[in-house]
Amino acid sequence: MTVTARSAPPASHWLDALDAAGCASLLGAAADLLLVLDGAGRVLDVDTTLDADGGIAFSEWSGRPLEQLLRAADRPRLRRLLAAARAGRGARRQVLTHVVEGHAPLFVEYAALSLGTAGRVLLVGRDRSALAGLAAQLADERLARERARRD
Numbered sequence: 454m455t456v457t458a459r460s461a462p463p464a465s466h467w468l469d470a471l472d473a474a475g476c477a478s479l480l481g482a483a484a485d486l487l488l489v490l491d492g493a494g495r496v497l498d499v500d501t502t503l504d505a506d507g508g509i510a511f512s513e514w515s516g517r518p519l520e521q522l523l524r525a526a527d528r529p530r531l532r533r534l535l536a537a538a539r540a541g542r543g544a545r546r547q548v549l550t551h552v553v554e555g556h557a558p559l560f561v562e563y564a565a566l567s568l569g570t571a572g573r574v575l576l577v578g579r580d581r582s583a584l585a586g587l588a589a590q591l592a593d594e595r596l597a598r599e600r601a602r603r604d
Contacts, residue, residue: 485580492572509553524550538565538574
């Protein structure tokens with residue numbers, strides 16, 4: 454049996470029929486954290502499915518520059534992600550680390566989409582904290598094995 458690859462239209466072709474409510478529903482189902490930023494990088498709106506019992510007051514992020522909520526080392530990556538979105542370039546996703554006083558770091562993988570008005574950008578985020586924790590455990594195990602081998 455021979456399978457012939459056909460050229461399919463890009464995904465954007467199929468999304469043309471979605472209205473704003475459909476897009477919001479789709480994004481809400483796909484994301485753990487949605488942030489709308491203004492042209493200056495301030496958080497205008499927050500929507501999250503992350504556990505509110507974790508104690509992070511996401512509502513307090515509104516009005517704050519997103520850079521203030523990130524590790525200093527991640528701020529240049531945020532700037533590049535936002536610039537690419539505003540320029541209409543499909544940027545790679547970026548994992549950014551949120552620093553929230555009194556809480557463990559929150560690792561979020563973001564994709565950015567230009568909202569086309571006044572430099573606004575939508576950040577669609579997935580919580581990667583569990584993966585980051587596993588990676589840290591693996592690194593600790595590897596270091597322990599290397600130390601044991603040297604001793």
